[in-house]
Amino acid sequence: MPIAVDGMGGDLGPGILVEGAIHAAREKGVEIILVGHEERLGDQLERQGGRDLPISIHPASQVVEMHESPAEAMRKKKDSSIQVSFNLVKNGLADGVVSCGNSGATLATAMFTLGRIKGVRPAICTLMPTLKDPMLLIDVGANVDCKPLHLLQFGIMGSVYYSESQRINRPAVGLMSIGEENSKGNQQVKKAFDLLSSSDLNFVGNVEGRDLFRGDVNVIVCDGFVGNICLKLSEGLGEAVLSMLRTEVRGSVLATIGYNLARSAFRRFRKRVDYAEYGGAPLLGINGVALICHGSSTPKAVKNAIISARSLVDIDLASKLADSLSRRQDLLRLV
Amino acid sequence: MPIAVDGMGGDLGPGILVEGAIHAAREKGVEIILVGHEERLGDQLERQGGRDLPISIHPASQVVEMHESPAEAMRKKKDSSIQVSFNLVKNGLADGVVSCGNSGATLATAMFTLGRIKGVRPAICTLMPTLKDPMLLIDVGANVDCKPLHLLQFGIMGSVYYSESQRINRPAVGLMSIGEENSKGNQQVKKAFDLLSSSDLNFVGNVEGRDLFRGDVNVIVCDGFVGNICLKLSEGLGEAVLSMLRTEVRGSVLATIGYNLARSAFRRFRKRVDYAEYGGAPLLGINGVALICHGSSTPKAVKNAIISARSLVDIDLASKLADSLSRRQDLLRLV
Numbered sequence: 001m002p003i004a005v006d007g008m009g010g011d012l013g014p015g016i017l018v019e020g021a022i023h024a025a026r027e028k029g030v031e032i033i034l035v036g037h038e039e040r041l042g043d044q045l046e047r048q049g050g051r052d053l054p055i056s057i058h059p060a061s062q063v064v065e066m067h068e069s070p071a072e073a074m075r076k077k078k079d080s081s082i083q084v085s086f087n088l089v090k091n092g093l094a095d096g097v098v099s100c101g102n103s104g105a106t107l108a109t110a111m112f113t114l115g116r117i118k119g120v121r122p123a124i125c126t127l128m129p130t131l132k133d134p135m136l137l138i139d140v141g142a143n144v145d146c147k148p149l150h151l152l153q154f155g156i157m158g159s160v161y162y163s164e165s166q167r168i169n170r171p172a173v174g175l176m177s178i179g180e181e182n183s184k185g186n187q188q189v190k191k192a193f194d195l196l197s198s199s200d201l202n203f204v205g206n207v208e209g210r211d212l213f214r215g216d217v218n219v220i221v222c223d224g225f226v227g228n229i230c231l232k233l234s235e236g237l238g239e240a241v242l243s244m245l246r247t248e249v250r251g252s253v254l255a256t257i258g259y260n261l262a263r264s265a266f267r268r269f270r271k272r273v274d275y276a277e278y279g280g281a282p283l284l285g286i287n288g289v290a291l292i293c294h295g296s297s298t299p300k301a302v303k304n305a306i307i308s309a310r311s312l313v314d315i316d317l318a319s320k321l322a323d324s325l326s327r328r329q330d331l332l333r334l335v
Numbered sequence: 336m337p338i339a340v341d342g343m344g345g346d347l348g349p350g351i352l353v354e355g356a357i358h359a360a361r362e363k364g365v366e367i368i369l370v371g372h373e374e375r376l377g378d379q380l381e382r383q384g385g386r387d388l389p390i391s392i393h394p395a396s397q398v399v400e401m402h403e404s405p406a407e408a409m410r411k412k413k414d415s416s417i418q419v420s421f422n423l424v425k426n427g428l429a430d431g432v433v434s435c436g437n438s439g440a441t442l443a444t445a446m447f448t449l450g451r452i453k454g455v456r457p458a459i460c461t462l463m464p465t466l467k468d469p470m471l472l473i474d475v476g477a478n479v480d481c482k483p484l485h486l487l488q489f490g491i492m493g494s495v496y497y498s499e500s501q502r503i504n505r506p507a508v509g510l511m512s513i514g515e516e517n518s519k520g521n522q523q524v525k526k527a528f529d530l531l532s533s534s535d536l537n538f539v540g541n542v543e544g545r546d547l548f549r550g551d552v553n554v555i556v557c558d559g560f561v562g563n564i565c566l567k568l569s570e571g572l573g574e575a576v577l578s579m580l581r582t583e584v585r586g587s588v589l590a591t592i593g594y595n596l597a598r599s600a601f602r603r604f605r606k607r608v609d610y611a612e613y614g615g616a617p618l619l620g621i622n623g624v625a626l627i628c629h630g631s632s633t634p635k636a637v638k639n640a641i642i643s644a645r646s647l648v649d650i651d652l653a654s655k656l657a658d659s660l661s662r663r664q665d666l667l668r669l670v
Contacts, residue, residue, distance in 0.1 A: 067516070131578050141513060144521040178476060178563040181402070186479040186560045209567030213575030225521045226561060228513040232544030233565055237572050240548030243466050 009101020020302020096289030132215025344436020355637020467550025
């Protein structure tokens with residue numbers, strides 16, 4: 001079955017989304033349904049030469065704006081491209097959803113329409129580059145207020161996703177905190193430390209901010225408030241250092257060459273930090289597959305997200321997560 | 336009166352501390368009491384030619400180790416260099432304390448020995464470099480579990496400290512969150528937003544991680560858990576990007592020159608992010624002046640911290656903080 005792509009989401013218009021879809025269909029043969037304004041999407045598909053590919057269009061008459069309240073959007077826009085995309089999955093007409101639109105609305109619609117794995121708080125995770133293996137940060141924004149138990153759930157889901165996507169058995173799971181000792185951290189984190197310690201995960205203890213990018217820990221667990229701040233700080237710091245460097249090199253030819261070199265390395269780094277660039281951030285813990293992308297995703301990012309969604313469906317990630325959580329039912333006290 | 340310097344704290348031994356003290360005394364004429372092992376400190380002072388300077392030595396027979404529990408250290412080591420330093424202030428023999436030792440123990444000893452400003456949660460703040468004016472992050476580790484009211488207190492204290500130290504009237508105060516709208520953030524931050532909005536501070540709203548280093552906001556308020564993670568992440572990310580760059584330039588002479596240039600700019604940046612380098616992090620909200628430095632502080636960092644302590648005493652920062660908090664007593668519901 002095809003992957004549903006919210007054809008109206010994102011800051012850059014449907015052209016980018018159609019371009020990404022065309023690449024995914026052409027390069028990997030992914031079947032796609034573009035959801036949204038039929039004529040606009042059809043025009044784009046025609047103009048970009050995608051008519052011969054396995055891409056169809058499904059109408060949706062409304063668009064959720066980027067800054068609209070998720071609750072209001074869900075109540076008032078029953079025929080939005082986001083809602084219709086998830087309806088397709090619910091009704092067995094699509095396998096998963098990719099959206100570059102309002103991420104809060106995507107999250108809420110996914111949970112409401114597809115449902116969550118029993119007793120679980122769905123979380124958004126993102127792979128980040130490090131000096132060694134990529135590091136998975138979970139949660140990066142779905143849950144701003146978490147209980148210790150939710151952090152344990154994130155550890156389990158992150159571990160499953162990491163081993164499936166990176167082919168590493170029993171990945172090292174760490175807990176974001178402010179010191180290595182288990183006595184360090186706030187109340188939430190200290191209790192989560194105990195829960196993670198007594199689990200069967202490969203839990204390696206607390207991880208400090210300065211060790212995040214060393215790459216010794218594969219999965220780093222935190223609440224969505226802390227995770228989102230870390231994600232955006234990483235993005236912003238790269239840019240700030242780059243600007244400071246620019247000031248340093250003014251007036252020297254050699255220095256400018258050095259700066260340009262540094263700049264391109266930085267840009268690569270920033271793109272990797274920006275999860276949209278390499279395939280969107282999966283929402284783990286729902287009954288299905290949904291990938292959330294940045295509003296300013298490039299066609300390449302859209303393509304990668306569609307290919308990721310396809311592969312997460314193919315490996316049946318949602319069932320693997322549900323199995324893994326249900327095996328630990330006692331520990332999780334699922335209701 | 337002199338500044339008391341914990342002569343035994345830090346990872347690098349008393350030699351570094353004595354060297355820093357000598358520079359502060361020589362360059363700015365600061366009077367100093369070195370607290371700790373009399374003979375070792377005396378030897379260092381002799382060897383480094385500091386005998387003619389206004390530096391005296393006060394004995395303390397015990398040392399708090401870097402990883403010792405603060406509570407246990409306070410209970411068992413009544414004659415530690417940290418405790419004796421604060422006793423000197425309490426007994427009117429010194430004006431303030433600088434310590435590179437166990438920061439948890441320094442914090443606890445400061446609060447217990449000097450007392451807090453009535454009803455206030457003391458917080459550690461640190462100035463960080465940005466693209467414009469320096470930015471003050473408060474709290475960076477003293478309070479891992481905060482109520483919204485505490486965040487308001489941090490905003491008030493940070494505002495006073497910033498305007499005194501940077502000579503900027505009514506600095507812009509922001510709240511660290513995950514979106515600009517006041518609806519974004521966790522429960523703690525949403526309530527703090529309301530409190531800060533209804534205060535007379537120059538509150539400019541939420542600040543996201545990616546905007547931290549732009550320098551548009553002077554004082555950024557967060558709890559100590561989030562602040563400490565941000566501080567250490569900033570440190571670690573610089574190093575990680577540097578290592579990634581090193582890999583990129585291998586094999587090219589020109590690129591290596593460029594890399595070396597970038598590296599020195601980075602090192603400067605990292606030093607500025609590392610608060611120890613420019614004078615220690617003040618503990619705001621206690622009845623007195625205390626500066627907390629990194630364990631690995633250089634002599635220059637120690638010197639700067641001593642000079643800062645002297646100047647915070649001279650401007651009577653502690654009273655200014657107390658006045659500012661007491662003027663807002665209704666808002667703060669001080670007990």
